[in-house]
Amino acid sequence: MRKESKLIILAFLAPCLIAYIVFMIVPVIAAVGFSFTKWAGMGTVQYIGSNNYYELVRDPSYWVALKNVALILFGGGAIVMLLSLVLTGLLAPGVKGRKIFRAIYFLPVIIPQVVLSIIWAYVYNPTFGLLNQSLDFLGLESLQMIWTGPDLIFTSVLASIVWMTVGMYMIILMSGVDKIPSEYWDSAKIEGAGKAQIFIYITLPLMWDVFAIAITLWGIWTINLFEYIFVFSANQVRPELYTLSILVYIRAFGQWMQPSFRFGYGSAIAVTQLLLVFAFVLGARRILNRRRVEY
């Protein structure tokens, strides 16, 4: 490549690169630095070594948040991927009304999470919420629960998250299905393969790379989950709903009736969150490597 061409390429890349470094890389480095300090967001920055990390390890709220993230990541992820795969299989090319069903399942994805979280908070309200009122209308009062009580609130939120996200991952997986040449299925049908066999032995392996991307995206989104739970909680986020991002916010900025300006401690939690994302992405790439499943 000629030198002039390289310079032109660099000139076009430079603005984005600079913006990326300034707004993404520098804050991450700064956060790592602040994680070793005691700082209220103003005034003096006091270096305290690894004290924030020692406190983090002993902080029960941190482990609750980590547990919740793990439950959403693996438990919720398994349900979302399974449902997405099932829907992908049911809405295979050639199915009547495929486009309509696809649009219906994708609808929650285009509604802002803030709106959905407010709606679901009202649906789950034990007094006047749609869920308990519907159960009452159907004569199923025995199934009415305190959906937002300490025992069930996490499960309730997880269920709404699954409902909200299945459409997105269904579309991602369907894009993987759509790129498979139809000749593979035609050949399989001629050979006498059933629908389930076609899906398991042909469709799934050939869309595996897209599936791996979907899992990776799910992991990153889950580990960084914040706005849905924050808005769902309205007044104060209950400890049962803590995630790592929520905890970073609460410790760094506080919330109503819970003042806390501990930027250093919040940064320490954020650093562990970043490491978790790295670990998940690298682990997912290793485990879901296509060479292991292609034959």
Added chain:
Amino acid sequence: MTKFSKLTIIMVTIALAFTMSQVAWAQEKTVVKLWHLFNTGEPLADLYANVVVPGFEAENPEIKIELRAQGRDIVQKIMAGLLSGDFPDVIEDMPSTIHPTLVVNDEALVLNDILDELDYDGKGPFRNRVGDLVWDYLDRWWVGEDGKIEQMVRYMNLLGIGYNGIIFDDLGLTEPRTWTEFLDVSGKIKASGVAPIVMASDVWYYTAMWYAELVMRMNPEAGFYDIAADKSGEAWDMPMYLEAAKIVEDLVKEGYFIKGYEGYAWPSDLIAMTQGKVAMEIGGSWQWMETNQQNPDPNVFEFRFMAFPELEGYPGKVTQLFLDVNSSAILRRTPVVDAAKRLFKYLYTDEIVLAFQTVGKSLPPTPGLPGDKDFPSIYGMRAASTKMIEGYHGVPGLFPDWMTGVFVPENNKLIFGRITAEQFIENMKKGTIEYWKGK
């Protein structure tokens, strides 16, 4: 040049001239930024916008107020504003959030000098706008050891128990003064088919109130403070703390809370109250305003308020009022100190104080003002009061991390019936010791 071009140039010139004239006009006025903790649409937010700002600007034409309704996370916005350069000059917020943020970080202006100046109307020392009982309260909780005053009480809400007067009247009940009377009243309400108690279970300020106020009646001076501040955790060994936990445990076991209470998110509790489904709710006198916003049927609901009962055998009395206070402060970095001070003084004039009393049904800090006719009971309580005690003994402001990281999780387990009183005490002692180890 075409006709269109000429017209465009003329219009752009006029627009620019108008804009510049507005900028010039604005620059002649001193701008004071006033932020408060209410959300747009709340009655007190409307009061600021429709009464405070126009009233002050009319009397001070050289000053313009830039008002912002910042909501309950105002202090987070102030801190962000201090970093970005867009911060207020005068604020209203709660002392439990002002203290650990602005005061501790030296961002609030020291007000000691202003106290000796004349008040807004020039009638007397500004200090006299706040009564003696309130000064005692401020000195006890929010004035530093160095005597610096960095926030002043704007108005006070009482903490206690709001109740439906219609239900009480129908059942022939009177306000209980003692815990025994309270249990008797609760039993009669329950027998009538109405749930005795509700609370907003997603708000720790309410869920923690039962235990905290029991302890504050047992030891009015520092009962709740002691268990937070004692680094050894030995305070938890005192029998009164276990007794208080057992009382809360019994409330749960006896079924005095409405069914499903652990899932009630605010304002479900207010809705249940105003629909007559429940008789009482622990909280504050501000709930007069909040329940009225639900447009209750006056034949079904009438808000009344009573002090938290006394506990037999303990020194706390119903005449010792538990307070939830709102304060105002001036930020130290304000570039318009004189204008900010003038606005600050204006907030303590009789006109504004009475307006907040009328709308918010709060108690003014200024002595000698007439009580609000719609809410005579709390003015009677204030008139009979012998002491004013900061809610939670100031612990949320003094030890915020202990409050929400140690106490609230265990308290919620206790009040939601997940652990026993003994387990609560054991967990709290361990948690308090562990908390102070890291400090």
